Structure formats: structure tokens, C-alpha cells
Amino acid sequence: MAESGPSEKFPETQTVALVRELGGEVEFNTDYPVPKPGRNEVLAKILYTGVCQSDLHTKSGTAAGPDGNPITKIKLPHVGGHEGVGRIIQLGPGCSDDVKIGGLVGIRFASRICRRCEHCLAGKEQYCKKSTNHLHHEDGSFQEYIALDADYLTILPDDIDPVVIGPVLCAGLTAYKAILNCQLKLGDWLVVVGAGGGLGHLAVQYGRAQGALVLGIDKGLGKRDYIMSLGASDFIDFTASSDLIGDVMRITDGGAHAVVVTSGNAKAFAQAADMLRINGTLSCVGIPPGKAFIETPVSSIVIKGLRITGNLVGSLKECLEAVELVRRGVVKPKIEVRPFRDLPVVYEELEKGRITGRVVLKIAKD
Numbered sequence: 001m002a003e004s005g006p007s008e009k010f011p012e013t014q015t016v017a018l019v020r021e022l023g024g025e026v027e028f029n030t031d032y033p034v035p036k037p038g039r040n041e042v043l044a045k046i047l048y049t050g051v052c053q054s055d056l057h058t059k060s061g062t063a064a065g066p067d068g069n070p071i072t073k074i075k076l077p078h079v080g081g082h083e084g085v086g087r088i089i090q091l092g093p094g095c096s097d098d099v100k101i102g103g104l105v106g107i108r109f110a111s112r113i114c115r116r117c118e119h120c121l122a123g124k125e126q127y128c129k130k131s132t133n134h135l136h137h138e139d140g141s142f143q144e145y146i147a148l149d150a151d152y153l154t155i156l157p158d159d160i161d162p163v164v165i166g167p168v169l170c171a172g173l174t175a176y177k178a179i180l181n182c183q184l185k186l187g188d189w190l191v192v193v194g195a196g197g198g199l200g201h202l203a204v205q206y207g208r209a210q211g212a213l214v215l216g217i218d219k220g221l222g223k224r225d226y227i228m229s230l231g232a233s234d235f236i237d238f239t240a241s242s243d244l245i246g247d248v249m250r251i252t253d254g255g256a257h258a259v260v261v262t263s264g265n266a267k268a269f270a271q272a273a274d275m276l277r278i279n280g281t282l283s284c285v286g287i288p289p290g291k292a293f294i295e296t297p298v299s300s301i302v303i304k305g306l307r308i309t310g311n312l313v314g315s316l317k318e319c320l321e322a323v324e325l326v327r328r329g330v331v332k333p334k335i336e337v338r339p340f341r342d343l344p345v346v347y348e349e350l351e352k353g354r355i356t357g358r359v360v361l362k363i364a365k366d
Contacts, residue, residue, distance in 0.1 A: 010034060010043065010090060016143035017343050018077040022061030026344045032079075035139075035147035037092030042150050044105050046363040048337070049141035050083030050167035051346050052198070053264050054109075057289060058135050059347070068291030074136045082109040082134040083170045084141025084363070085162040095150045104162060106154030106169045106323075107141040109133050109313050113152055126313050141166075142343065144363055154319060157327060164333050167198060167358040168326050169319060172333065175203040175262070176322040177314035178283045179210055182258035186211035189252040191275050194263035195232065196223040198358040199285055203260050204230045205331040206322070212258075215251055217244075226334075226356060248275045256280060266292035273306060281307040335360045 016032040019025070037043045057063035058071070059080055065071045084107030091101060112132045113120050119127040134140035156165060184190060190207040194200040195216030207214050208231040216227035216235045224235045234251050241247050249255055255277030261268050264286040273282050273296040282294070300306065314322070325331045334357030338346065346359045 011145070014144040015340070016079050016139070017081075017340070018079050018142075019059050020077045022059070022072070022074065022076075022078070026059070026347070028341060032143065034145045037090055037147050039092055039094045040150045041092040041147045042088045042095060042099060042105070042153065043090035043092075044086030044107070044146050044148055045089050046084050046086040046107065046141050046144055046146055047162045048085050048166050048360050048362055048364075049081045049107070050169075050171065050198075050335075051081075051343065051350070051359045051361060052083055052170050053286075053350060054135060054170075055080040055082070055140075055142075056347050056350050057264075057287075062289040063135075064287055064289055064291070070289075071136060075138065079139035079142050080135060081141030081143070082107060083166040084146070085156065085166045085169075086141075086146060089145075092147075092150070099150050099153065099155075104156040104158065104160065105148060106156055106165070106319070107134060107146060107148070108154050108169045108173075108319065109135060110152070110316075111138045112149045115151075123315050123317060125315055141363070142340075142361075144365075152316070154316060156323065160323065160327050163337060163360060164335055165323060165326065166360055167202075167333050167335060168323050170313060171198045171358060172202050172206075172322045172326065172331070173314045173319045174285055174311055175199050175260075176206045176325075177318055178203060178260045178262075178285050178311040179206040179212075180318070181309045181311055182207075182260065182281045182283050184210045184212045184258060188212050188257035189215060189255075191215045191217060191248060191252070191256040191259040192232075193217045193259065193261045193268050193272060194265075194286065195227045195235075196220075196356050197262055198355065199262035201227070201230060201334055201357055202331065203262055203285070204232055206325070207260070208232075209325060209330050215248065215256065217248075223356065245271055245274050252277070258283060260285060262286050264288050266290075269293075270295050273300065273308075276304065276306055279305045279307075281309060284308065284310050333358060337362055
């Protein structure tokens with residue numbers, strides 16, 4: 001079992017983006033301690049990281065829990081980020097032989113699991129009640145170095161592009177899981193609400209990879225051209241439509257087989273179920289702040305035989321499947337690379353809905 005040698009030296013401090021209290025401003029601390037890997041842990045140098053809407057909600061103190069109330073049990077000071085790609089530079093004692101120095105690893109939402117509960121045993125470890133994550137409990141990828149559980153590593157193929165893979169570890173995985181939960185057949189109609197966003201543009205592509213005909217819904221002429229370039233069959237600008245449900249019914253010849261709502265805006269869910277045909281599936285992804293509700297009559301759900309499913313990221317196995325489709329070029333994330341210190345500006349743009357695709361921050365200095 002390899003470990004880094006005693007002659008190897010690593011920095012004692014690093015630069016991190018932290019928030020001292022929920023709702024506070026992001027500040028860059030250049031004197032934050034570099035963690036030392038414990039037993040069955042590795043130390044990774046973070047190369048790139050995506051910026052997720054969940055990072056913004058958590059930092060702002062508006063991230064909703066299962067009961068709709070804000071999540072307040074968050075490690076402070078808070079270091080967010082859960083779409084990172086890093087390279088292993090040090091092994092703690094007890095790491096297995098398949099963990100190698102120099103290997104690429106992902107920093108995902110989930111950080112540690114129990115491996116023994118019913119959810120872990122069923123391959124649905126994202127629901128492990130004893131789990132921790134890089135958003136609420138442990139420092140995430142908005143830092144230069146990170147310690148990771150070697151027994152739950154997201155080991156990435158050596159030939160992936162670390163620049164584009166970060167967003168796949170959360171946005172891509174969640175979109176992929178949402179598509180799987182739709183149980184689509186070849187030629188089914190899939191509506192993606194928020195199709196031009198960080199999650200939406202990936203849902204369009206994972207849906208196309210399943211053989212679906214995709215109708216993208218978003219706003220703006222630029223979004224139309226972009227979403228159609230991803231392989232969508234049609235597009236609706238919801239700000240220009242006087243009868244959104246009617247337009248969906250006309251284009252899909254009677255309603256979608258599935259609707260994936262990727263937007264974190266409560267209004268996006270208001271009419272989503274009305275877009276479905278008999279036995280259709282509403283796949284919920286975006287989590288609006290506060291207690292948002294699906295405004296659908298129970299009679300409609302019963303009489304039309306609708307399915308409603310939620311998607312909390314996905315398992316490690318599903319993550320690697322989502323990564324593989326990107327590695328093979330079937331799915332191509334749209335990213336914009338920016339410097340690490342642009343994070344506060346990126347948060348502002350996310351709040352205003354001005355980002356198409358995903359922003360990726362360059363963390364490593366070399």
C-alpha cells in the first residue's frame with residue numbers, strides 16, 4: 001500500500017473561498033490550513049470546479065431541506081463547491097492498491113457514506129442517512145487542496161478532460177438520473193424546462209442519448225439557437241408563448257411522455273404536469289428556495305395515471321456512467337472557464353439567470 005514518502009513536502013496553507021456566516025459575502029482566505037490525510041484518506045490538489053446553483057443557495061442560507069425549511073446545519077466557516085476535479089498527491093495510511101498518486105478524482109456532493117444501511121446496500125447511497133457531503137458538512141472544492149475518503153473515491157479515467165468533467169459530477173449526474181427515472185423509450189417526447197441552463201443543457205443531451213425527441217423550454221433567441229444545436233427537435237420561448245400548454249400539446253401531438261424541470265424557480269413547476277400525456281412522468285430536479293409546491297390537482301394525477309419522481313443526484317455507479325458518455329463525446333457540457341476569484345461575480349450572474357451552461361473555475365495555479 002503506497003504512501004507518499006517522508007521527503008515529500010506539501011504546503012501548510014492554501015487559498016479558499018469561504019463564507020463566515022450564511023448570507024455573508026465570499027472572502028478569499030490565503031492562510032487556510034491544508035488538510036492532512038488520515039487513515040483511508042487521500043490528499044488531492046484541485047484543478048477545476050464547477051459552480052452550482054446549490055452552492056449559491058447554501059451560501060445564502062436559502063437552501064431548502066426535505067421539509068421546505070432552510071438548511072441551517074452547515075459547517076461554518078463555509079467552503080462550498082461540489083463539482084471538482086483533482087489529482088491525488090498524497091496517500092494516507094491504509095489506502096488500497098487501486099488508489100494511485102497522480103490519479104484523477106472527482107469531488108462530488110456526497111463525501112462519506114456508511115455502506116451498511118438499506119440505501120447503501122441497494123446502490124442508492126445518495127440517500128444514506130449517515131452520509132456527509134461537501135456542501136453542508138465538509139469543505140468542498142472552492143479550495144486548492146482537499147482530503148477525501150479513499151473508500152468512496154470517484155476515480156476518473158486518466159483520459160478525461162478535467163476542464164469539462166467537474167459539472168458532470170453534479171449537474172450531469174442529476175440530469176442523467178432524471179432521464180433514467182423518466183423511463184423513456186425510443187422516440188418518446190421529452191420536455192426539458194430550463195433547457196439552456198447548467199442542468200438543462202445536459203438533460204437535453206442525455207435525453208437525446210436515450211433516443212428521445214426533445215422539446216426545450218427557456219427564454220431568449222440565443223437560447224433557441226443553442227438548444228436546437230444540442231439536437232432538440234423544437235423550442236418554445238415561454239415569454240413569447242400566449243398558450244404554453246397548447247404549444248406543448250401541438251408540438252408533441254398530445255403531450256410529453258416526460259417533463260424534466262431543471263429550473264430552481266417555483267414558477268417553472270406550476271404548469272409542468274399539464275404538459276404530460278396519459279401515463280406521463282414529471283421528473284423534478286431544480287429545488288426552489290422555500291416551500292414551493294406542484295400545483296396539480298390530485299384528480300389529474302389519478303385520472304391521467306401520472307408519475308412524479310424526484311432526483312437527488314445519483315449513485316457513484318450512475319456518476320461514472322454519466323462521465324463515460326461525456327468521455328466518449330456523446331454529451332458535451334457547455335462551459336466557460338474563469339479564474340477562481342471570479343466566484344462572487346459568478347454568484348451574481350446565477351442570481352440574475354445570465355449563465356448559459358456552466359461556469360468552471362480554474363483552481364490550480366499551475
